[in-house]
Amino acid sequence: MFKHLQKWFVTHFLGRSAQRARLVSKDGRCNIEFGNVEAQSRLIFFVDIWTTVLDLKWRYKMTIFITAFLGSWFFFGLLWYAVAYIHKDLPEFHPSANHTPCVEHINGLTSAFLFSLETQVTIGYGFRCVTEQCGTAIFLLIFQSILGVIINSFMCGAILAKISRPKKRAKTITFSKNAVISKRGGKLCLLIRVANLRKSLLIGSHIYGKLLKTTITPEGETIILDQININFVVDAGNENLFFISPLTIYHVIDHTSPFFHMAAETLPQQDFELVVFLDGMVESTSATCQVRTSYVPEEVLWGYRFAPMVSKTKEGKYRVDFHNFSKTVEVETPHCAMCLYNEKDAQARMKRGYDNPNFILSEVSETDDTKM
Numbered sequence: 001m002f003k004h005l006q007k008w009f010v011t012h013f014l015g016r017s018a019q020r021a022r023l024v025s026k027d028g029r030c031n032i033e034f035g036n037v038e039a040q041s042r043l044i045f046f047v048d049i050w051t052t053v054l055d056l057k058w059r060y061k062m063t064i065f066i067t068a069f070l071g072s073w074f075f076f077g078l079l080w081y082a083v084a085y086i087h088k089d090l091p092e093f094h095p096s097a098n099h100t101p102c103v104e105h106i107n108g109l110t111s112a113f114l115f116s117l118e119t120q121v122t123i124g125y126g127f128r129c130v131t132e133q134c135g136t137a138i139f140l141l142i143f144q145s146i147l148g149v150i151i152n153s154f155m156c157g158a159i160l161a162k163i164s165r166p167k168k169r170a171k172t173i174t175f176s177k178n179a180v181i182s183k184r185g186g187k188l189c190l191l192i193r194v195a196n197l198r199k200s201l202l203i204g205s206h207i208y209g210k211l212l213k214t215t216i217t218p219e220g221e222t223i224i225l226d227q228i229n230i231n232f233v234v235d236a237g238n239e240n241l242f243f244i245s246p247l248t249i250y251h252v253i254d255h256t257s258p259f260f261h262m263a264a265e266t267l268p269q270q271d272f273e274l275v276v277f278l279d280g281m282v283e284s285t286s287a288t289c290q291v292r293t294s295y296v297p298e299e300v301l302w303g304y305r306f307a308p309m310v311s312k313t314k315e316g317k318y319r320v321d322f323h324n325f326s327k328t329v330e331v332e333t334p335h336c337a338m339c340l341y342n343e344k345d346a347q348a349r350m351k352r353g354y355d356n357p358n359f360i361l362s363e364v365s366e367t368d369d370t371k372m
Contacts, residue, residue, distance in 0.1 A: 023212060023225065024275050024294040026177075028170065053158045054165070061162060065155050072151055073120060076144045077113035080106065083137050102134035120148035166289030169282050172197040173291040177326040179274065180304040181253070181333065188253045188337045192232070192276060192295075193306050195246035195325060202280030202289075205241040207232050207249055211258050213272040228258050230274065243280070245310055245320055253337045263336035264302040272297065303333040 023031055045052045053061065080103060084090055089101035090108065105128045106112050115128045119141060130137050176193035184191065196202065209230030215223050232249040234241065241247060253259045262270060278291040309324040334340040 022273050022294055022296055024273070024292055026175075026293055028292040050158075054161055058162075061158065065159065068151055068155055072147065073117045074113060076120065076140070077109065077116040079140055080115055080137075081109050081112035083134065083140065084112065087134060100131055100133045102131060102137040104129050104131065116144070119144055120151075164285060164287070166282050166285070166287040169198075169285075169287075170289050170291040173202075173278060174325075175276065175291075175293040176306065177299070178304075178328065179295045179300045180306060180328055181259075181300060181302045182305045182331050183333060183340075184250055184305075188334060188340050189250040190253060190259060190300070191248055191250045191306065193246055193248050193325060194276075194278060195320075195322070196243045199244075200283045202241075202243050202278075203283055203286075205243050205278060205280035207241065207276070207278045209251065209277065210275045211272055212275060213258075230258075232276065241280075245318065246325065248306060255341075257337070260337045264333075265335065267300060267302055268297050270297045274300070301328055302335075303330060304328040305331050 021031070025031060053064070056064070083102050084106045087102045088095060089099075089103070089106060095101070103115060106115060111128070117123070118125060118128065122145075130141050132138070174195050174197060179190055179192045181188065181190050183189070194207070209232050211228040211230050212225050213228070215226040217223065230251055232251050234247055234249055251257065251259075258272075274295040276293055276295070279288065281288050305328065307324040307327040307329050309321045311319050311321065313319050
């Protein structure tokens with residue numbers, strides 16, 4: 001009982017603290033921060049204000065949205081109050097009966113704020129209105145109307161663009177929890193399963209991978225997060241995937257693969273991160289989206305394959321059972337790619353045979369003693 005509790009404690013608490021640092025999380029977020037960025041470089045974010053606003057979190061975006069409208073209404077409310085104050089339209093100046101104000105029925109700061117609100121959002125209750133008495137009021141009305149249209153267009157466009165970003169479509173593309181290594185088609189392959197949770201397709205899908213690891217060059221330079229291309233394919237290739245049902249993509253571990261010199265025993269001791277990308281165009285919006293995930297050595301299972309998840313019902317429909325999406329089954333697998341290819345080479349030599357250059361055939365003539 002004590003040993004069981006000790007094992008559970010080590011696995012759930014000490015194991016979590018010993019997790020490897022990863023650049024890309026399982027849900028595709030990048031774990032990186034930028035330090036010592038010059039103040040001048042930070043101003044570039046304000047030059048590209050549209051992208052900056054789109055990348056903001058919803059709480060900051062809604063704060064800017066509310067502040068932009070309330071601030072503009074209050075600012076122009078102050079200007080309308082100033083116009084009424086300068087023209088002496090306010091009640092404290094006791095205007096005469098034949099006095100024509102710049103704006104009808106502005107009696108204070110509150111009524112000036114309400115008139116600013118009605119003007120910018122074009123409510124037009126008809127109670128307060130600008131007269132032809134003041135050119136300043138007419139100019140201020142035109143300026144606020146134009147600026148209000150710009151604020152409405154920018155803020156409403158930013159909200160709409162934020163909602164329709166293809167990043168949300170990427171949430172319905174999921175990868176298997178683990179990658180597996182087993183034989184497929186007589187070759188040792190690394191396999192990953194990916195599924196589209198929507199019935200709408202991704203047009204022009206393309207899948208590829210990057211292996212991130214620390215390498216040392218012959219000159220002695222240490223390169224952290226060195227990137228190595230990993231080619232993933234399905235039976236029909238790696239482009240224009242027919243993504244109607246879950247697909248099992250695989251990478252062939254051959255002599256050119258960085259996994260070729262790894263073995264089942266040495267895989268957990270390796271230090272790498274496999275990042276998988278899926279690019280495609282959303283069918284409904286024609287927007288390009290990218291889905292990504294990553295796998296560390298502990299998440300690569302050697303000697304397993306994925307359980308089948310597609311079946312055909314009696315009614316003739318194809319059914320996908322997502323209960324088996326990340327389920328794996330242990331299979332017989334060579335413990336290293338080099339062993340598999342050496343075994344194949346040996347079997348091929350046995351079938352075709354080979355010449356022995358040191359073998360010499362000599363003819364022996366029969367003697368009288370051997371004749372019968």
